[in-house]
Amino acid sequence: MVNFLVRLFVKNSEQTHLPEVRSRYGVLSGGVGIALNLCLFAAKFLAGLLASSIAITADAFNNLSDAGSSVVTLVGFRMACAPADSEHPFGHGRIEYVSGLAVSVAILLVGVELGKSSVEKILHPEAIQFSTLSMGILAVSVAVKLWMCWFNRSLGNRIGSTAMRATAMDSLTDAVATAAVAAGTVIGHLSGLLLDGWIGLLVAAFILYTGYHTAKDSLSPLLGQTPDPEFVEQIAQTVMKHDEVIGMHDLIVHDYGPGRRMISLHAEMPCTMDVLVMHDATDLLELELRHKFNCEVTIHMDPIEVNNQAITEMRKRLIELVQGIDPVLSIHDFRMVWGKSHTNLIFDLLVPYQFPMTNAEVSKLVQERVRQMEDGQYFAVVKVEQAFV
Template sequence: MILGGISMITMLAKIFIKNRPAKEQRQAYGTLCSIVGICLNVCLFAGKYFAGMLSGSVAITADAFNNLSDAGSSFITLAGFLYAGKTPDSEHPFGHGRFEYVSGFVVAIAILMMGFELLKTSFSKILHPEAVDTSLLAMGILVCSILVKIYMYCYNHYIGKKLDSDAMQATAMDSLSDTIATSVVLAAMIIMRLTSINVDGFGGLLVAIFILYAGIKAVKDTMDPLLGKAPDQTFVREIRAIVMSHPKVHGIHDLIVHDYGPGRRMITLHLEVPGDEDVFQLHDMIDHIERELDQKLGCEAVIHMDPIETNNAAIAQMQQQVEQKVLEIDRRITIHDFRLINCDTHTSIAFDAVIPYGMRIRPEDLKEKIENKLQEIEGNYQFMIHVDQSYVPVD
């Protein structure tokens, strides 16, 4: 079933998508899968509605309208992919990619609503049991529905992973929820046919709990990128590996990843480079790094250059002392932009300290802790400390 579902979508993709440019294939795959979903759900609605009217089964008729709502969810996903694929305009210079997250969020809300509705219906059936239609026709329709929904889950899950699409994964989870829900209804019908015991309400309760869990997870998965979740740690490591592969780069800090939708990421970062190198050569290196990040990771980069002293033994020794004191506060704290300013009456030491990712402390509190710790260093020093916040996970 899994291979068959994937094979059909692959065959359709070869017909409708094969000649499209790489940048358009994401939208094309999303559009294709959404249209297939709409067609299949409409067919399921028509078949179940006919069987429900023919057999007088309220359960099958209700399940038919559930498939009609699934067709609406597929339409929302389709609209999300079409709108997300629009080119940037004057009002949205970074494109419309985040609309795909919005459509996935709407589908996730629809899953939650279905779960709550099924929860209410299940409690009602437990308190007031209703007769369940156990005809072979009704069970045959449910078996066909289960097979179709498994197929829909397979191709939505496969393409969702291929495109890294939360909207497609939410649709896949919706299909899986429908599969389990219909399976429980079928199981209840079989038990009723064999034993005359009505367990329809209890089965529906278990399904409702599963659907609500799936809906909550889908809401989180689609809401996180809308709110601005932290970038994947693997992606951060890839950025660091590319940047630090250049011999004149001594450090990287203030890395921020901006997500404007799938395939639309922009990063900003600061590079520490030798202050005594030719500025034009450094500028050329940074241009090369920006192009390399775009080619290898598909993200636009804006890089700020921070010149540092690399051949001054006194500065290096003092920086080491300061770093040791700061690490006594927390081993994860880092410092950068270290400078010594020699004045007539004292020496000023200026640097930035970074609050580690996930560490809960106010900048002013960390600054006070560092100032108190640095008082242990002998000498007439004044410290100018700026505290930054890390926005990316680190190893």
């Protein structure tokens, strides 16, 4: 069914990196969600009236809010494919993340309201009128919501969309909530226990838990999360396969929305190369990365001394020194400046986030270890940097 709908409504469905194709996927997801959720709202609202159940009625309005969330998803994808302009030179792709966050907020609001209604029902319990029609409606609703979860997850995985994955999780929570409501109704009918409010409270807690995690997943790329390690490895492999490049560092991936990434990095090249050859190699590498990963690329050339035996040996010793402190530490942009009384070792020290020492502490420790080399002949001039990947 998913493949059929994609073929029917999404032109060029395989080119998921294109904003207009992502927009078509978003319209498909939103349109299906609006239609099915409105149908479920009407059916569950009728079931809630027949059974006099606050849990079923609340579940019905949950579906109505889901229809609103589908509208947000649809509009979000349409706005995200808008072209760049003078005020937004990198496009509007992050609106897709915002729409996912809006869906998450809707999930949280439904959880809060359902929790309040459930507490009222616990304090003032009422008998539920068992209805075969109501149970049938709830059973169909669970099946529909499970299909919607699978449908949106399939679309979300195809295009790597956090918004669609949030919608899929919303559908899953709905299925669980409706199943719990149905189970509570049946148990209450058979045992005489008034479980409607308690079941509603458990469902509300589950909805709030899901809303929190979907909100976290949607908010993370807006704040600027670390890139996918596999993506970083692919970039490194592409860069390092070029003979002119002997090292790479300071890789930064800026995410302006799905399919709208910008890469910047420093490529180390032998300083003995002609500067025009280095520049040409850098241009070709930028072009390859741009074509391969569909992103903007800026590369800075770092000329590295490769023929000076003293510098090469000292670089190796310095790498061993910092990794002796902790294997996660590394250096780059190394150079030596000789003087009459001492020699300066100038380099950047790469320190990961959450390192147990402060930047000042690790810098001081490295400087002390360097001073212990060769009877104080060497001084370390350290610039501490954090890793962005």
